[in-house]
Amino acid sequence: MPKVVIPPPYRGSTEGNTQVEVDGVNVAQCLEAVDQRYPGFFPLVVDDDGSVQRFVKLFVNGEQLDAGEELHTAISAEDEVEILAAIAGG
Amino acid sequence: MSGPSGDKLIYVDMNDQSVDIRDFPEQWKLLGGRGLSAKILLAECDPSCDPLGPDNVLVMAGGVLGGTAAPTSGRISIGGKSPLTGGIKEASSGGQPGQHLMKLGYRGIVVKGQPADAEKRYALEVTGDGVKVVAADDHKGKWNYALCEDLHGQYPATASFITCGPAGEARLTGASVATTDQDNRYPARHAGRGGLGAVMGSKGLKYVAVDPGKASVRQASDREAFGALCKSYTKGYLAGGQMFKTGTASIVPVANMLHTFPYKNRVEGQSPDAANLDGARIVESFESRGGMMHNCMTGCIVKCSNVVNDAKGEYKTSALEFETLTLLGATCAVASWEDVADMDRLCDEMGLDTIETGAAIAVLMDAGQMEWGDADAMRKLIAEIPEGTDRGNAVGNGAVATGKFTGHHRVPEAKGQAIPAWDPRPLKATGVSYCTSPMGADHTAGLIVNPGLAPDQFAWESQKVQIINTVCDSSGFCQFLQPNLDDIRAFYGALYGEEVSREAIHDQGWQVLEDEWEFNRQAGFTPADDKLADCMGQDAVGAEGAKVVFDVPAETIQAVFKRMPAQEELFTGRASG
Structure with missing residues (x-):
């Protein structure tokens, strides 16, 4: 099963879990599957318009996904979806 | 060497x-x-x-x-x-x-x-x-x-x-x-x-x-190796997420979602004005006003600094950052990033910390001595601070002084310093850093944005990040570059031509903290000072049904002062401030 790696800022929504195994054939389905288990997770990654939040970057197996195409990217059973969320003070 | x-x-x-x-x-x-x-x-x-x-x-x-x-x-x-x-x-x-x-x-x-x-x-x-x-x-x-x-x-x-x-x-x-x-x-x-x-x-x-006149760049022991390291590190950074490309102000929405965008002197963790204070509005203004993102120093590859222009296209301030938008904005119930930009410029003019000043004004407002969100009154107040008025002196001396001036009880601080944007209630491990850092409430000392962290990890996470940030702040690297200890010791090794071990870099970071804690002990600080203001344990924030206060026990906090064995993540975890 594909794995979704949860970034530290979002682990409150996943009860501290650092990664979640899900069913899904593309990135969007994987994220929705995490949300089914942990309601409230999906909006942290995807905005109301269905686009990836601008403070989030998505990677599959370490490769950053192209902007605008991220959610449609095909995922296989061995893949790892990683979410990077901006955090900084300033 | x-x-x-x-x-x-x-x-x-x-x-x-x-x-x-x-x-x-x-x-x-x-x-x-x-x-x-x-x-x-x-x-x-x-x-x-x-x-x-x-x-x-x-x-x-x-x-x-x-x-x-x-x-x-x-x-x-x-x-x-x-x-x-x-x-x-x-x-x-x-x-x-x-x-x-x-x-x-x-x-x-x-x-x-x-x-x-x-x-x-x-x-x-x-x-x-x-x-x-x-x-x-x-x-x-x-x-x-x-x-x-x-x-x-x-x-x-x-x-x-x-x-x-x-x-x-x-x-x-x-x-x-x-x-x-x-x-x-x-x-x-x-x-x-x-x-x-x-x-x-x-x-x-x-x-x-x-x-510096025509002074040249400092040269490493092995110029070729140092140059190659600079090149490979830069290439790696630019190939990554570059999360701060639109400035720290762009993280307002995520902070708001995490209930760490405090509103009205921190009685709430979210601001209804988050969309207007979002750094995205600043970036959008570039098209019509001509502002831009830039680097604040030569050789910076992060380029997180925004240059903010006014409606006429004239330079107003730089950089308008997340912390300033939070403390002079949301915490004072100010609803417009442009008003915050004005106040940021005024604070820079006076030479005032925007975090402390915003926190102090929020205390003033909470005490009923200024209307919430009154940006005009805030501008006038900041401008009067150097004139020596009683109210100006109070705010210029920070949140605790303003609390004394107004007699107001709610003053979010640690060791006399106002708590920055990152809130210690949803982010309890960050609260542990505020309690134990020699610096008082300072996010750059040890920020941990991980609301799901298990309580038995608070002390280690805080100690770990404090060591990483201490070494980073000793290296000259910016925390937003997010170097880890392995990166820093590689640069040190190439600079002086001698390997710096993991143990040595760990020792160095710990020793700096020990020096600082010892200074504070000699200044009169005791374990009784390693705490947050009472209001952080009383005023809950968070989603309905899941509101939280800062309730980390003293023994967890005191555990930070005892050196723990290094784990792999001490060397691979990134600076976070």
Whole structure:
């Protein structure tokens, strides 16, 4: 099963879990599957318009996904979806 | 070790305005920035001294990698005994002076004493030809931008400046130390926290001018290896997420979602005005107003700094950051980023920490002495701060002073310093950092944005991040570059031609913390001081049904002071501030 790696800022929504195994054939389905288990997770990654939040970057197996195409990217059973969320003070 | 050699330290005695240039100790080669400041302060500053008296010591120090070709490595640390917390303080700033000092071979400036005549103003001039103190009475009382405009005409275009605004001259304990931007002109970068601007002002030092002239980049022991490391590191960074490409202000929405965008003196964790305070609005304004993202120092690859123009397309301020939007914005119920931009500029003009000032005004509003969200009243108040009005003095002296002035009970602070945006209730491990950091409530000391962290991990996470950030702040690297300890020791090794082990870098970070904690112990701090204000344990924030307070037990907090065995993530975890 594909794995979704949860970034530290979002682990409150996943009860501290650092990664979640899900069913899904593309990135969007994987994220929705995490949300089914942990309601409230999906909006942290995807905005109301269905686009990836601008403070989030998505990677599959370490490769950053192209902007605008991220959610449609095909995922296989061995893949790892990683979410990077901006955090900084300033 | 080979590598850069012949470094010096500048000692300035403000009692008689004399300068002494000393050799930089060989054994301190890997001490810079925060670590160097801590070492000097513990050895040479009486921790029980009056922070605004002659016995305090003001340190300005570049990082170990400053002045080299390492990317984003030119930050400067300002250190001293804080008049705000009463403990040791280091505040870091970007801009040019750190790199310029290092290119000239000066690892730091140590300022002692105090002029007999408190009305006199002086400047320190540092060039390739020498160092001297000169009279600067003509610049007395100048706001920072006017001062730097005048200095720009007075000194060569290659000179950068470290300045003290009118708030520092008035010795207000919320005062910052300003440094000039990449073009050496705008005093837009600030070592904001802890009131070190007041220490600079107490020494009669209006500014430091650093002119590197044609001084070259500091060269490593093995130029080829160091150059290759710089290139590969930069390539790796640019291939990554580059999360700060649109500035720290762009994280307002995520902070709001996580209930760490505090509203109305932190009685709530979310602001209804988050969309208007979102940095995305600033980036959108670039198209019509001509602002931009840029780097605050030469050689920076992060480029997180926004340049904010007004509606006429004229420069207003830089950088308008997340913390400022939170404290001068949401926490005071201000609904417009443009109003916050005005106040950011005013704080930069006065030389005031935007976090402390915003927190103080929020206390004033919470006490009923100003309307929530009244940006006009806030602008007037900030402008009156150097005039010495009672209310201005209270706010200029920070949140705790404003709490005393108003008699108001809700003052979110730790060790006398206002809590920054990142809230210790949803982010309890960050709260542990605020309790245990020698710096008081300071997110750059140990930010941990992980609301799902298990309580038994709080102490380790806090100790780990505090060590990483301490080493980062000693290296000259910017925390937003997010280097880890393995990265930093690789750069150190290439710079001096000798491997720096994991154990050695761990030792170094821990020793800096130990030096700082020891300073605070000698200043009178006890474990009873390792706590947050009561309101953080009483006023809950969070989603309905899941509201939280800061309730970490004292034994967890005290565990941070005992060195724990290193785990892999100590060396691979990234700086976070």
